Amino acid sequence: MRAPSSPRVLGAPSRASAAPFRALLVVLVLAAVSVAAPPGGPERASAARGMVTTMADDAVLNGAHGDPAPIVARWKAAGVTNVRLFAEWAHIAPAPDSRTPPSSVDPLTGDGYDLSGLDGKIDLVRRNGMTVTLVITGPGPVWGSLEPQRDNGRWRPSPARFGAFARAVARHTADRVASWIVWNEPNVATWLQPQNVCRNGRCTVSSPHQYRKLAAVGYDAIRAFAPTAPIAIGATSPKGDARPTRVNGTTPPLTFLRALACVDARYRRITTGECRGFRAPRGTALAYHPHSNGFSPGYRSPRPDDARMGDLGRLTAVVDRLTKAGCLKVVGAKRFPLWLTEYGYETNPPERTRGVSLGAQSVWAQWGWWIAWNHPRVQMLAQYEWLDEGDGSVRVDPSGWQSGLYFQDGRPKPIAQAFPNPIFGYRTVRAGTIWGQVRTATGAMPVRLERSSGGAWRTYRTVTTDAHGAFLARVPRASRARYRYVYVSPVDGTTVTSTTAALRAL
Template identity: 70%
Template structure:
């Protein structure tokens, strides 16, 4: 993700002012649905920095994840980090990627076991960049450039064979529409460029899916995992491909969904998977923001995303295995904060409010089966005056100081009002079954008891409340973790 920072900074400065107006005009993008609409959605954490020890001993932090309601952890099995001699142009003498012991899984095992010991499941992203020798053009010494599908398939087979007893869910490659992870994004001749990365990824996805499925037929395997936005114009070799353009190219159709059978699409075989993974980051836009660029799809554009995916599936250009339509794993979603990021961050208070809004949108979309908070602790420099590196989207600043979102994460709440009704939604993420929550209303300068509610088995509730422009709501409950009384953050009723 971090290689996008320069591009994101330049785009952000141009669009921030109009984005605020668009967000206000758009309102909530997703209509309310029954509380049970996405009751199987899994709460996931994605923070490889923590698991890799970037913030000290990961064990106590991972324990906090479980205590905060995290059920699943998305983590990387990165080819270059596991392969022998990753900087060499040739693999070690006698190397056989299919042989037992070909790869060193020591560190991967440590992380998987730590997660499982804390009562959470693992979603494993089997991804590049790979070793230099894994490229079809190793002389370039670029481990992102044209990875060999055959060698990657051997790696995916080795990973699945080693982890099948402990991992049920896999994602094949991370952000293949971003040059940080896969190159070239485009093939350029002179001043003309054509999109290329989807055609490269189609082969990688097939190799990865087939290898994992062969070793673990019961595994759930996702493809996609693209970023939410990209370059509108294809003018450079290594940019970022718009996600919906990427999907159409992956399926070998043009913008009008007409099949393509020549060039990069010769010999086309429909990519297959059980799930589509996706990263609906909204940057500095509210969760309701609808991108004016139809090749992009942020949290407010999930309907646009599923429309494209369903068209491709119906036409047989994408193949969903085990379902009639692709379920969605939103395996990254977050807002960065200012401080420390003055260019790309929103205020910590807005991060908390907008994240809960986005969590509600995901919960009420029946296609969404996973939602991952992208990072627990900020990356980069803790100095607010420094130019931060990485993402600043954690629940905690560097050094451990909590942001407001840290209180909200275990027990989100969101409310909205229309011309006819008003609704409050919340979820106790640590719930192990139906439980009692005490909904409170702030009016007349004090918090007062409003209703005692019983959640569903996932700790969620939806309650119709009086329409009001001034009232706020929060809820209290007895924690299933330690028996203490917990209080959610508060919500006003956003206008729809």
């Protein structure tokens, strides 16, 4: 990007709250109504948290694992309250490989799209008592590209034709969708191309400028039919290339956000080129995918423009700086809430290159879930996915993900036991703390916290959760003890025991 002739440096980032446990979260519209923190000592959670538990597994909903109905029914029983699913333009559009729009669809009004397949998925989720977060996204059909002669629907999607598609989807589904996201992973070439424009051996980012137009028309299209529903933008992956060297690389998320907001790496405004006539992108939330990709949730990315689960403070610092300067516009709030709409660890087996052990997946995922719960800006956390996409009998497709709670054949991983009732323990120089959450809770409920220090399990104390099933319990900071909790399931009345946790030094 070319620097402006008269650069203006934006304000310095603000610090996050120093007391996250005491912060009250403004709960997402689709969540249960937040209640005040219950009275009492450290046995009770000290903040009323309504973080929505979401499932993201379009392969299941698309029938890749057979009839989705019995699988989706299990999501609600595991504590899922919301499902993120795609309205993918190329999958819905007729004649997606044609260079010219078919006569059955008006590309500028959106009339003529067959949305019956999308109806079936939305209705299945709702019949099972869960709400829907709908991502209206590309890739688009070839005829939706500004350069259809490339025969590549990912390449420079037409904002006008995408806006018409978004209007068609929103008009048809607004009464059944609780929340929305415009596009998926626009910083990744799988979803949007070109990521960069390269000339004479030099590359500059392109995807944020394309996405700014797509996000604007998508937001307006949804808002026309869902005037009060939350609409998120962003949904980027957590890492990218150190510098742009190829047309279809991956743009680092914080580089992407700055370019989206038309500032350079030093936060100086850009007013030339793609930023001429700039209008700040709008949204009621920022969607984000904080995958840690083989590292623990406590890992801090060495590249300053990447942001994994351990870098949420880095992410919000950038977003807040851009928002304060008016380069991003949050609707209905002072600061962008976070929707973490994908999070998961691939396992080995079946993924032999990128996967972590089955035990590490369970332990690290619960650590990440606690980080998300503890962050005052996180309103939504999505498990990605329910079932693996490969079975390990052959080399797993590198484009697929093996981060399920279950193997492809339905066998549970250790994380499947932990998902409905996660537990995480940590200790500081002063004390130890156990966090847990009964995700199926319908209100405050008692759980029995148990402790073992090399022998039998013994009751440590009874803890009362908050209205969302979460609790914090102060415990001795001894490093050898392990903890678990026992409760009566609100779903079927059975006695359930969580997995176990030791205290991790923080």
